[in-house]
Amino acid sequence: MHDVVIVGAGPIGLFLACELGLAGCSVLVLEREAEIRSPWKADPLGMRGLSAASVEAFHRRGMLHELGVDDSGADEPTAPRGVGHFAGMMLDPADVDVAALPFRLPSPAADGVMTNLEAVETVLSERAAKLGVDVRRGVTVSAIAQDGEGVVARAGGNEYPARWLVGCDGGRSTVRRLAGFDFVGTEPQFTGYAMVADIADPEKLSPGFNLTPTGMYLRTPAEGHVGMMECDGGAFDRSQQPSREHLQAVLRRVSGTDVTLNDVHLASSFTDRAKQATTYRQGRVLLAGDAAHIHSPLGAQGLNLGIGDAVNLGWKLAATVHGRAPDGLLDTYTRERHPVGAWALDWTRAQVAVMRPDPHAQAIQRLVRDLLGTRDGTTYVFDKTSGSSIRYDLGNEHPLIGRSAPDFRLEDGTRLGDLMHDGRGVALDFSTDRRLQTSARAWETRITYASGPARNDLGTGTVLVRPDGIVAWTGDRTPDRESFERAATRWFGSPAF
């Protein structure tokens, strides 16, 4: 009997497994694929953009270096390196107004990075192994059963009992179907394709994103790597592998050229079907990542959304497993993450709406292009896609509460991110007389206390940060200790445990 069985060792299942393992839970991960390596996960098809919020999640667990990101960090606030695009319209990072982002502090995790699924899954698998997580590959879960005491996953004649089960088994989630989650949303407008091909006359295709009267195509710098979208109402039968002839015909239609594909090495199709589970929990079964929400890859949100789910769920489920979760803590997972998922679905729908090949959509496209060309427009998109605008409603007006904590840095150089490697909460006390120390001591197994002046305290005196990096409470330089203790009890449970 494990504490938690996770179905699916994709990036989200593995991230969650690491969070639970770090918190001392016994975790079993069941994965259908026998091997971690696959050409779908390596460059160029496996290339993925991690947002600043996701990079921050890796930073807070001391994994940036493994991802190949310089973890020394800047000392001055810098403009972001990339903003990406909206509906194929590229944005210039130099147009981001950093001064308009009041909670942006210098940090090694202030920016997004490009990586690939293989790199992310390798880093997480190695860490999971170090944390004692049991990952079993080549196991396809085909049935689950739950009662008030636990859950059993069944695969290939074997049974895997646990107290909790989390479906991280991707967009076509078996767990979601078996547990009877409602999955609602909108049907597709287009079929998309990603391929690596031998192109006879690549000069006929313009580099970068190209919006055309029939859809869109993208030619990346990687040889033969092309993405395309055709507004066919999602008509392509996705149970079939797209043939060379079909891909060539689509590429000719969307590019308006007579480009020729000599050969296709790898190709897959996807749509912009946008659906979300109405709740992320049914009894002892939970969902995270693509299992909980699907949408088109426009704007590179899916992986980031799922990492946000895993970070939010991990510590809450661990506290529940250990019997010290305050009442209702686990249900805040759906309450906090469902609105973020709904936003991501809408963000991708908005992009599809302006890319449609009809005169009305194209009129809106011209208008949006004008807006994106402004400093405010670029800053708005960066704020949204970097994850920095996410704010959970924790019932408090203070603008920092419910947001991801800025990477506060104490005078001795210690960053908030450095204090979070063990997965506990953090109480930061910027006073010189350690006013919160006595109160924080009552939760010392769950909250790390650190004090001292900050290089930039953004006008706060004290901050309580949850294990997922979200600000739960703030106080001034003479903090109200009772108020801190109420907040600590609300998120970390009674000090008696």
Ligand SMILES: Cc1cc2nc3c(=O)[nH]c(=O)nc-3n(C[C@H](O)[C@H](O)[C@H](O)COP(=O)(O)OP(=O)(O)OC[C@H]3O[C@@H](n4cnc5c(N)ncnc54)[C@H](O)[C@@H]3O)c2cc1C
């Ligand atoms: C072309 C494209 C480009 C994208 N680009 C980006 C990007 O730049 N940034 C971004 O944030 N997102 C991007 N995404 C989305 C992102 O790749 C996904 O959201 C992310 O991989 C989802 O991770 P996951 O772990 O939830 O699911 P998956 O990666 O699908 O992993 C699910 C795992 O569960 C396993 N599994 C399934 N069923 C079972 C079963 N019954 N039993 C056991 N195991 C099972 C599977 O084998 C798999 O390993 C892109 C998607 C596409 C298609």
